[in-house]
Amino acid sequence: MKSSQPKKEKTREILNSFTSEESSLIPMLQACQKHFGYLPRVVMEEISSYLDMPLSNVYGVTTFYAQFRLEPLGDHLVKVCHGTACHVRGADKINELLENELGIKSGETTPDGTFTLERVACLGCCSLAPVIMVDETAHGNLDRDKVKAVVEKYRGDDK
Amino acid sequence: MNTKVLIGYASCGIAAGAGEVDRALRSRIAKRSLDIEITKVGCVGMCHNEPIIEIHDPNGVYVYGDVEVSDVDEIVESHLVEGVPVEEKLISSPEESYDYFDVQEKIVLRNSGVIDPEDIGDYIDSGGYEALKKVLTEMSPQEVIDEIKNSNLRGRGGAGFPTGLKWQFAANAPGDEKYIICNADEGDPGAFMDRSILEGDPHAVLEGMIIGAYAIGASDSYIYCRAEYPLALKRLDIGIEQAKEKGFLGENILGTDFSFDIHIKEGAGAFVCGEETALMHSIEGERGMPRPRPPFPAQKGLFGKPTNINNVETWANIPWIIRNGAEEYASIGTERSGGTKVFALAGKIKRGGLVEVPIGTPLREIIYNVGGGIDEDLEFKAVQLGGPSGGCLPAEYLDTPVDYETLTEAGAIMGSGGMIVMDECDCMVNVARYFLDFTQKESCGKCTFCRVGTKRMLEILDKFTHGSGTLEDIESIKNLASNIKAYSLCGLGQTAPNPVLTTLRYFEHEYYDHLQEQTCSAGVCRELITFTITDACVGCTRCASECPTEAITGERGEQHVIDQEYCIKCGACHDVCPVNAVEVD
Known part of the structure; x- marks a missing residue:
């Protein structure tokens, strides 16, 4: 197993810019996730000792909020919008198609680590429904062909 | 020029x-x-x-x-x-x-799409920060509160509490240290008003907050904004910096002894944090769970100090009211509610977008005159207002004016402003299930009726969409609904049954079709529909190549056939057929 020492040190470095108050907890988790892409146990342990707060408490807050993830992400994060407008315009079908195309279920990462597929509540681009967001780019007014083209585009990026 | x-x-x-x-x-x-x-x-x-x-x-x-x-x-x-x-x-x-703007009246969105939101100079040139100058030089804090009271402005986050009165409570609360919060945790699916305001005119919100702080006597504040809105967060950051440089924010604002600061807190993705007390817990670093009121935030809020929370749109109205006067504002809208409301119009509509109309405008005008009517000229079925806390209104209610009381009577709510239009291809049982699925996942788990009750309700709705519901299930749903409403601490639970109750009230026949006839007339619920290929088929093979279970067979140029045993009703064939030869029954 790889040593967790470098992660520990990096976490310390990130935490040093925060005051050790309880109200710093969520911004700390956000900053760490921004750096590591997810929140490994060692990061939560460091936060727990920095704030002198039980690890269970840090874990409780982490798992309460949808933003935080405990597993690393693939190279590309595909978010399928399930807002009301997207729902009535076929978000479930888009989701199903992506699951078939990528060969994974929502919430999973492809074995080659290229894509992570995620369901999200609303991306706020309701007039372009149905919408998916790949990394930071939204793709709207989707149909089956467009979804496949988007996936191909990102697959191609990694070759 | x-x-x-x-x-x-x-x-x-x-x-x-x-x-x-x-x-x-x-x-x-x-x-x-x-x-x-x-x-x-x-x-x-x-x-x-x-x-x-x-x-x-x-x-x-x-x-x-x-x-x-x-x-x-x-x-x-x-x-x-x-x-x-x-x-x-x-x-x-x-x-x-373009007639899109004919029935609209822009107060909150006055600058959005007009000025450069990243340049405070543009905002100032359009009269920005004039209102702040006016309150600091000509008005006492109580005069500001009275002005807001007289404007009839009510909270735009959904509940519609009179803003001036809310400010009065916080101003009257004893304590030297008070907080202001801007709720920008727009978590409703199908709503993007607050995001657009923050992206299009961030200074209107900041100026509103500074004026509010002066009126209430607050010296510090937070904007709690969704992390999913990176552009809004960036523009707020820029706005705060520029306002500080110009002396509108920070120590001794405009040379007076009034000082005030604004911090940004990024939300971490929890719908329940739209509720005031849950939001404050989240800022304090805890799980975003609500607590009983009283004490109200005005007495004991953030970090135990008197706190006033308003939503983005409410704050954005403030500078306009101060500059143009309460009377002018109150003359727009209805007798009990002044001004305009911004709606996010989307769904099966020709011209979706961000719409601002005087309160009291009939739904029909918004959907047909602004929105241009139903997409592909299909039949209007319902309009959903207020997201997961709201309800679906049928065609008979199209002439309903959008104001707080009328919509509540009809079973929907004004809500924060999501307005999703649905047509004949939308199944109301499925829509009710969709919202329950959302609230059930977002329930924080504190109250048993919300945590367990929404789960049980969702299971019953699942039975309906699968065609295995019974008459007793309808009674169970009604019982559960009244209990969840009565025994939940916060708005999430208290309103969670609304989408189910309104669809039962206005579209009860669809529930009966699902349970007695085993049909879904909208063609949505998979267990109750079949796909068949008609003789309009030209044999292009497109459907066969798209079918994920290889359930479709046929020679090129000849009519194809779906093997019902293998069909999973995903509808892929229907969506790709170039000649509409795939029928749903």
Whole structure:
């Protein structure tokens, strides 16, 4: 197993810019996730000792909020919008198609680590429904062909 | 006047491709060495036409919609170089203005899509921070509160509590240290009003907050904004910096002894944090769970101090009210509720977007006059208002004025402003299930009836969509609904049954169709429908190649057949058929 020492040190470095108050907890988790892409146990342990707060408490807050993830992400994060407008315009079908195309279920990462597929509540681009967001780019007014083209585009990026 | 070009650069515009259009435009203009300024502006409201370019020349304002990169050269050459507008791409011109804005009245969105949201100078030039100067030099804090009371402004987050009264409570609360919070945790699926306001005119919100702080006696504040809104967060950051540089924010504002600061807190994705006490817990670093009231936040709020929370749209109204007067504001809207409301109009509508209308405008005007009616001219079935806390209203209610009381009586709510239009292809049982699925997942788990009750309700709705519901189930749902409403601490649980109750009230027959006839007339619930290929089939093989279970067979050029045993009813064949030969029954 790889040593967790470098992660520990990096976490310390990130935490040093925060005051050790309880109200710093969520911004700390956000900053760490921004750096590591997810929140490994060692990061939560460091936060727990920095704030002198039980690890269970840090874990409780982490798992309460949808933003935080405990597993690393693939190279590309595909978010399928399930807002009301997207729902009535076929978000479930888009989701199903992506699951078939990528060969994974929502919430999973492809074995080659290229894509992570995620369901999200609303991306706020309701007039372009149905919408998916790949990394930071939204793709709207989707149909089956467009979804496949988007996936191909990102697959191609990694070759 | 000099010719200038505006490009819509809010999230929806960017999603539609404004970034590429902007780059193409700049490069062409530079290539032709034209001395024309291009300004990136916020959302002008016409999301259905994004990307949008506006050209202001001596003849007036020309708006181009659905602009693609390939259109840019022609627009530059023809319009900007030769002065001949490109007719085919125009959606509005001085000769023929777009009727999208006819029934609209812009107060909150007055600057959105007009000014550069990243330049405080633009905001100041349009009268920005005049209201702040006025309150600091001419008005006492109590006079400001009275002005807001007289304006009849009510909370735009959904509940509609009178804003002036809320301020009065916080102002009257004893304590030297008080907080103000701007709730920008817009978590409703199908709502993007607050995002657009923050992206299009962040200073209106900041100015509103500074005025509120002066009235209440607060010295510190937080904007709690969704992390999913990166552009709004960026523009708020820029806005706060610029306001500090200009002396509108920080120590001794405009040379007075009033000091005030604004911090940004990024939400971490929990719908329940839209509730005031849950939001405050989240700022304090805890799980966002609500607590009983009283004590109300005005007495004991953030960090135990008196706190006043208003939503983004409410704050954005404040500077306008101070500048134009409470009377002017109250004259718009209804007797009990002044001003306008911003709605995010989407769903099966021709012209979706951000709409601002006087409170009391009938739904029909919003859906047909602004929204242009139902997409593909299908039959209107329902309009969903207020997201997971709201309800679905049928066609009989199209003439209902949108105001707090009327909508509540009808079983929906004004809510924060999501307005989703549904047509004959939408199944109301499925829609009710959709919202329950959302609230059940977002329940924080504190109250048993919300945590367990929504789960049980969802299971029953699942039975309906699978065609295995019973008559007793309808009674169980009604019982559960009244218990969840009665025994939940916060708005999430208290309103969670609304989507189910309104669909039961107005579309009960659809529930009975599902349980007695085993049919879903909208063709949505998979267990109750079958797909068949009619003789209109031209044998193009498209459906067969798309079918994920290889359930479709047939020779090229001949009618194809679906093997029902293998069909999973995903509808892929239906969606790709070029001649509409796949029928749903």
